[in-house]
Amino acid sequence: MAETRKRDTAASAQAVGTFLQVETDPAQGKPPSSPGELDDGPLIIAGKEFGSRLIAGTGKYANPDVMLAALRASGTEMVTVAVRRVDLSGREGILHVLDPEEFFLLANTAGCSTAEEAIRYARLARAAGFNDWLKLEVIGDPHTLAPDTPATLEAAEVLSAEGFKVMAYTNDDVVMAMRLEDAGCVAVMPLASPIGSGLGVVNPYFIREIKRRLTVPVIVDAGVGTASDACITMENGVDGVLMNTALAAAEDPVAMARAMRHAVQAGRLAFRAGRMPAREIAVPSSPTRGMLE
């Protein structure tokens, strides 16, 4: 509960690092260890290991072949899928293309706008028989697709009690992120910016703060537009990033997926490497002594 959560930001900042280390204690922002290599171990959510910190959506691709090639190029091991009515006129579901042995399926509640509706979709998804994981998403505003956080929290409490492993999409609100963790979510997924916007991380301070304050993995979900966005996301110390439109709507989704794979790894490595403090003053890189008379 709240008492046991990391409240001391000065101490816990060490586990996060600071992307822009301005006006902060120099003792903060040290990486957990010196990695030296790209592979810093798996992403672990609810005890399950994932070799990639990139989670990919499967919507909006021009065709299934491009989707599959992009997913493979991204290196992802976990992909989101949505629950919808079977089209009785014969359109096939995604499992005709996607092998659940190759990609871990994370069903979502996309399109739901109430807790009750999300709970209904979650139960249908679990009845499909693959796993009891869920990307919980309750949309509160159709214009911004911003999450309805009270409804998300309500659904998270019910579904966690039913044994679902809930990864909750939420906004960049540190208090709600803590409440979702308390509700039993196995990961909390604040947005970088609105779904499908490609605006990148609009609120890096709160993304870092959420990471500092939570014990469960923090996955930034939504808003990444290109590789630099994914890199910046990871440089902020979060555990992973979930993206869909950035891949599906790229002119060449497969090439963008390769870029994203590298960007996520680069951002993670840069975070672990521990960046230099940013300062608004020039400091020469070469010795000032030893210049000729």
Add this chain to the structure above:
Amino acid sequence: MDGHIRVHLNGEDRDVPAGVSVRGLLESLDIEPDIVVVERNREILPRGRYADVAVLEGDTLEVVHFVGGG
């Protein structure tokens, strides 16, 4: 219609043969039972029961599956 009952299937009214099982209904629609989930009158029907459960007049059936999504 003689020998038929009317059900509400995925938002559409449909006439189906009286006495048909859920499994029989899915097969008649060319739907693979193993990759869908059926909700009957707001209750999820376990897959193992598709063959035993008869579709009844006035049933509301939702047949769902996974599609691409983010």
